[in-house]
Amino acid sequence: MENTDLQDYSHKRFNILTGEWVLVSPHRAKRPWQGQNEAVNNEKRSSYDETCYLCAGNTRINGEVNPKYDDVFVFTNDFAALQSDSPTFSINDALLIAESETGICKVICFSPDHSKSLADMNAKDIQKVVLAWQKEYKTLAENPNINYVQIFENKGAVMGCSNPHPHGQIWSQSTLPNEVDKKNTQQLNYYNKNKSSLLGDYLTQELEKQERIIYENDAFVVLIPFWAIWPFEVMIVPKRHMANILKMTNDETLKYGEAIAVLTKGYDKLFNTSFPYSSGIHQAPTDGNENNHWHWHMSFYPPLLRSASVKKFMVGYEMFGSPQRDITAETAVKMLRNLL
Numbered sequence: 001m002e003n004t005d006l007q008d009y010s011h012k013r014f015n016i017l018t019g020e021w022v023l024v025s026p027h028r029a030k031r032p033w034q035g036q037n038e039a040v041n042n043e044k045r046s047s048y049d050e051t052c053y054l055c056a057g058n059t060r061i062n063g064e065v066n067p068k069y070d071d072v073f074v075f076t077n078d079f080a081a082l083q084s085d086s087p088t089f090s091i092n093d094a095l096l097i098a099e100s101e102t103g104i105c106k107v108i109c110f111s112p113d114h115s116k117s118l119a120d121m122n123a124k125d126i127q128k129v130v131l132a133w134q135k136e137y138k139t140l141a142e143n144p145n146i147n148y149v150q151i152f153e154n155k156g157a158v159m160g161c162s163n164p165h166p167h168g169q170i171w172s173q174s175t176l177p178n179e180v181d182k183k184n185t186q187q188l189n190y191y192n193k194n195k196s197s198l199l200g201d202y203l204t205q206e207l208e209k210q211e212r213i214i215y216e217n218d219a220f221v222v223l224i225p226f227w228a229i230w231p232f233e234v235m236i237v238p239k240r241h242m243a244n245i246l247k248m249t250n251d252e253t254l255k256y257g258e259a260i261a262v263l264t265k266g267y268d269k270l271f272n273t274s275f276p277y278s279s280g281i282h283q284a285p286t287d288g289n290e291n292n293h294w295h296w297h298m299s300f301y302p303p304l305l306r307s308a309s310v311k312k313f314m315v316g317y318e319m320f321g322s323p324q325r326d327i328t329a330e331t332a333v334k335m336l337r338n339l340l
Contacts, residue, residue: 220259
């Protein structure tokens with residue numbers, strides 16, 4: 001039975017993956033909104049744009065020409081945030097501390113069709129993206145200078161995406177980024193103590209309660225985590241304990257594509273708009289260790305709050321105190337689940 005105190009009164013929820021808290025204020029969900037409203041652009045795009053740097057056959061800014069690709073296309077980022085040839089150095093001058101960081105950044109085009117997003121693609125087409133993610137993860141993991149591979153997508157101008165062509169990115173680097181380091185520590189501590197997967201045990205509890213589950217198939221569960229920060233934050237978790245995406249069977253890659261398709265289509269229906277978000281896969285480091293404590297998962301962080309034009313801002317208390325949300329995870333689940 002749903003705990004009504006969680007729906008009526010301010011409280012904190014603990015994020016078991018990061019060891020941090022989020023403030024939940026359900027009573028504020030009724031407050032009137034007189035703040036900024038984002039422009040909503042539902043303009044239909046053509047399947048090909050001659051000015052797009054990512055469309056098949058077009059010339060990118062560096063002069064390279066994209067092949068006439070038919071499904072998924074991956075290339076090294078022309079404006080990579082990480083350099084593979086950066087020299088090794090460190091600075092430790094009292095409280096002035098810095099270290100060199102190297103890596104490889106890639107861009108992955110999900111489809112040659114400029115007009116599409118993942119929400120417009122079927123499970124089999126998304127499976128091709130998943131297979132490309134696996135290939136890139138494996139290739140990058142074999143590089144001795146790469147210890148972590150971050151796969152992610154920024155969708156929509158409101159998320160800072162500079163090109164509407166359906167695409168994501170893959171950044172790989174020599175050390176663990178902050179969020180991954182937190183999750184690595186939390187999962188390792190739990191695994192050492194309980195000899196089981198932190199996310200696997202959490203998933204068992206969520207499946208028993210059925211309060212935050214949006215969708216599930218034979219291999220994956222789509223849910224809003226108990227500790228979610230963003231109003232419609234969602235996590236896709238494999239039912240089977242797997243450290244990274246290479247552990248999936250071919251059938252599981254299709255089931256994963258199905259889970260992504262169902263969620264993204266549901267998102268678009270929520271406010272009748274092409275739903276913006278940042279999504280990313282967190283999985284085991286590629287440091288050569290077994291990393292059996294890891295249970296990989298994919299998170300979606302959408303910024304929309306009440307409508308297609310009202311955005312959730314991380315400001316004030318959230319910048320100086322801790323993250324805060326008004327709409328509870330359980331309320332958000334009901335809104336999304338009713339659209340599937």
